[in-house]
Amino acid sequence: MIVVGDREVPLLEVLTGFLSAVREALSSSSSISDSYDPQTAAATVVAVPAHAHGAQRFLTLEAFRRAGFRVTAMINEPSAAGFEYTHRQGRTLNSKRTRVIVYDLGGGTFDASLVNVDGVDHEIIGSLGLNMLGGDDFDAVLADCALDEAGVGLDDLDLPSYVRLLDVCRDAKEHLSPQSRRIPVEVAGIPVTVQVEDFYTRATPLVEASIRAMEPLVEDLDGDAPLAADIAGIYLVGGASGLPLVPRLLRDHFGRRVHRSPYPAASTAIGLAISADDEAGYSLADRLSRWFGVFREGDAGSTVSFDPILGRDQLIPDHGELVITRRYRAAHNVGWYRFVEYTEVDRSGEPRGDIAPFAQIVFPFDAALQTPGTDVESVPVTREAGPMVEERYAIDENGIVQVRITDLDTGFSRTHALSRPAVEAA
Template sequence: MRLGIDFGTTRTIVSVVDRGNYPVVSFEDQHGDSVDHFPSVAALVEGRLVFGFDALAAARAGAPLVRSFKRALAAGSVRPDATVRVGEADVPLADLVTGFLRALREALASASTLADVDPEAPLEAMVAVPAHAHSAQRLLTLDAFAAAGFTVVGLLNEPSAAAFEYTHRQARTLNARRTRVVVYDLGGGTFDASLVQVADLAHEVESSLGINRLGGDDLDAVLADLARAAAGDPVLDAAGSTALLDEARAAKESLSPQSRRIPLRVGTTDVVVDVDDFYAAAAPLIARTVEALEPLLGSADAAGLEAAQVAGLYLVGGSSELPLVARELRARFGRRVKRSPHAAASTAIGLAIAADPESGFRLTDRLSRGFGVFRDADAGAQLAFDPLIRRDQRTSPDAEVTVTRRYRAAHNLGVFRFVEHARLGASGEPTGDVVPLEPVFFPFDRTLRDAADPAGIPVVRTGEGPLIQEEYRVDARGVITATLTDLEDGYSVTRRLGTSA
C-alpha cells in the first residue's frame, strides 16, 4: 500500500493511493469520532511516552504534554543526540519522532479507514519536509520513518508536493500564457513557498524559499497574548499557559470571514478579543510571508504574478485557512489567489500522487539551500569559504548530483567545516540562515591517522602533500554525502552530512 504522509507540526495527515484517487485517511479519536488527522503531540505517563489521541487524553489527566516537537528538527544546532524536554524528562529527539511515527503506523492499522487492510501489508510512504530543511532534518526524518516500520519511497519538499495537488485539481487554469504556480504553504510551524513551472504532468521547481519558525503556533501565541492582556496579565502556571494556547488555537481555527468576537478563558477569567484587534496584531506575521515571496516573483504584487506567468498563487497548509491570510494576499495579488479546498491535506494528497507510479506526474526540484565549506588558509590563521553546491541545483528522483574536486594537500590536517546556507552575501560568504554541520577531520599527514583527538591537532602548512579527492553526492532526497580520499594510498573517509557518524 502506498501513502502520502505529511508529518506536520501540529497535525499529521495521510492520503492513500487508491486506483487513481487519493482520499485522506480518517482516524478514530478518543471519543470514537472520525477525524482527518493524527495529532502531532506526545505525553509522558509514568515514564512512558504516548502519542496522538492517547497523549491528549493523558494531558487532560495531568500528564506533561509536548506539542510542535517537529520544530526541534528545524533547529540549526540539531544533532541525532538532541533532546526535547517533556515534563521533567529529557527525551532524545530521535526517540520522540520515531515513537510518534510508530504510534501513527499502529493507528493506521487499528483505528483508521485503513484498518481493514491486511496488517502484514508493507506501508510504502512518500514523505515531506519543509523546502528549506537542512541535511540533519532530512536525515532524522528519514531514519525515524524507517525505524517506525515504513518503507520510504521518496522525500519531497512540502510545497513541491502541494503543486501536484494543484495540477491534479486546477489543471484548467494553466495555459500557454500562464505556465507557473506559486505554492504558498503556511503550516503550524513553518512557511514555505515554491515557484513551479508546469508542462502537462511535468513539474520543475524553479525556486523555493522558507521561514523556519513562522506558522500557526505563532498566530496562536499572538491571540493568547491579547487574551492575557484583556484579563489584566494574570500570572499563569505552565498548565494554565498551555490551556490558554490550546483554547487560542481552537478559537483561531473556528474563525470565519463573518466572525467579529473571540471569546476566551484566561485562568478563571472570561475575556473577549475583537477579531480586528487579532488581525492587526497578526498582520505583521502575514506580511513577512508576503515579503518572502518577492525573490520568487520580482515584486510581491499582481504585477509580479503577471510577469512571472503565474496561473495561481495556491494557498495550502492548515494555517492558510485563517481568513486574514486570503484577505491580505488577495488585496496584494488579486483574484489569482486560490485556496486549496483541502488546504490542510494538500501536501499529503500531493505526496500520494507522487507515490502513485500510475499518476504520470514527474518532478524536477531544487535543493533550496546552498552547501559549502570553510577551509583553513594561511596555516590555519584564517578561514576561506568555498561554495560547493548552489541552492538552485536541480535534483530529481532518477539521478544523484555529484561534485568532485582534486588537489595537492598543503597542510598536515584538513578540517572541513561544512555549512548549509540560504544565500551568499556580496563577499561570497554564506549569510542569512546558516546551518553548521558536523565538522570532518581528514589527516593529510599519514602519521596522524591514528590520532585519538584530531580536533586537538594544530593545523600547520607542510608544502606539497598527497593528491586528495573530495566527492560530494546529493541524492534524490536532498541528503549530502561527502567522501574524502587520499588517491595515492586509498585512505578514505565518508560521512552522511547532518550526522556525527
C-alpha cells in the same frame, strides 16, 4: 535530546514512538484498517518542509523506517501540494500561464515554491521560506491579545495555564471566518472578547514577513505590482493559511490570483498520494532549498575562508545519487572542514540566515598523521606542499548530502554520511 516530563529523550526515539502509534492506529482503528497491512503495504511516501536541512530529513526517514514503514520517497511539502494544485486547479494553467506559487503556511514553518507545470510534469524553479514562522506564532499573538483584554500578564500564568490558553486560541483562530468580528476566549477563568481587527492588526507583520520571504521567487515583482504574467496564481495550503487575514493580504499585495485549497491541511497528503500512483504519471524535478558550503583553514590556520559548494538551485536526482567532485593539491599538513547548510548569502557569498552545522571533518594531509589513533585535532596547522585531494559530494533523491574527502596519493579517506557513523577511515 528533548525534555519529556522529567527526563531527556532522544528526538529520534520520540519520533519513532509517535510513528509506531500511527502505524498501529492505521492497521487497527482507521477507516482503512480492513485493507491496510503494514507488513505488505507497497509504499509509504513522506513529506518534509522544503527548508528542512539534512539532519531533519534523515531523522524523519529513519523514524518512519524504525516504526516499520517502507519509505519509497520523500517529497518537499510544497512540491507535493503542487501536484494537488494541478489535479484540482489544472484549468488555471495554459500555454501562457505555466507556473504557480505554492504558499505553504503550516503549524511551525512557512515555505513557498515556484512550480513550473507542463501537463503532469512539475519542475521546482526555487523554494524560499522561514523555518521559524507558522500557525503557532498566530496562536501566540491571539493569546497576547486575550491577556491584554483580561488585564493579566504573562508572568501571572504558570506554564500549564499558558499552554491551555494557546490551545484555546488555536481552536478559536481555526474557527474564524471572513464574517467574524469577535473572538471569545477564556483566560485563567476570565471570559474575554478580542476584536478580530485588533488580532489582525497584530498578526499582519507575520503575514508580511511571509510575503517578503517569497517575493524573490517572482523575478519581475516590484513592490505591490501584480503577479508575473506566466504565474497562474498563488495556491494557499497548510492549516494556518485558513486564517482569513492571509488571503486578504496576499490579494492586496499580488492581485486577485489567489486560490486556496479546499483541504489546506490535507493538500500535501493528497499530493503524496498522487505521487505514489504510478498510473497518474506525475513527475517532479526538485531542487535543494539550501546552499551547502564549507569553512576552510587558510594561511597556516591564521585565517578562515568560506567556499560555497552547492547552490540551492541544484537539481536533486529523481533516483540514485548525483555526484560532484573537486580535486586540488593540499597546501597544509592538516585540513579543517566545517560544513554548513544555509538559507541566505550576502553579497560576498558568505552564509547568512538560518545556518545549520552539517559536519566538521579534520583531515590529515600529512601521511605520517594518517596512522589510526593519531590525535589530528591537536596538531598545529602548518603550511606545506601536500598530496592531491579529492572532495566528493553525493546528493541522494531525498536531498541529503554525503561528503567524502580522499588523499589520492595514499587512499586515506574520511566520510560524513547521516546514515552511518559520522567519520570513517579507510
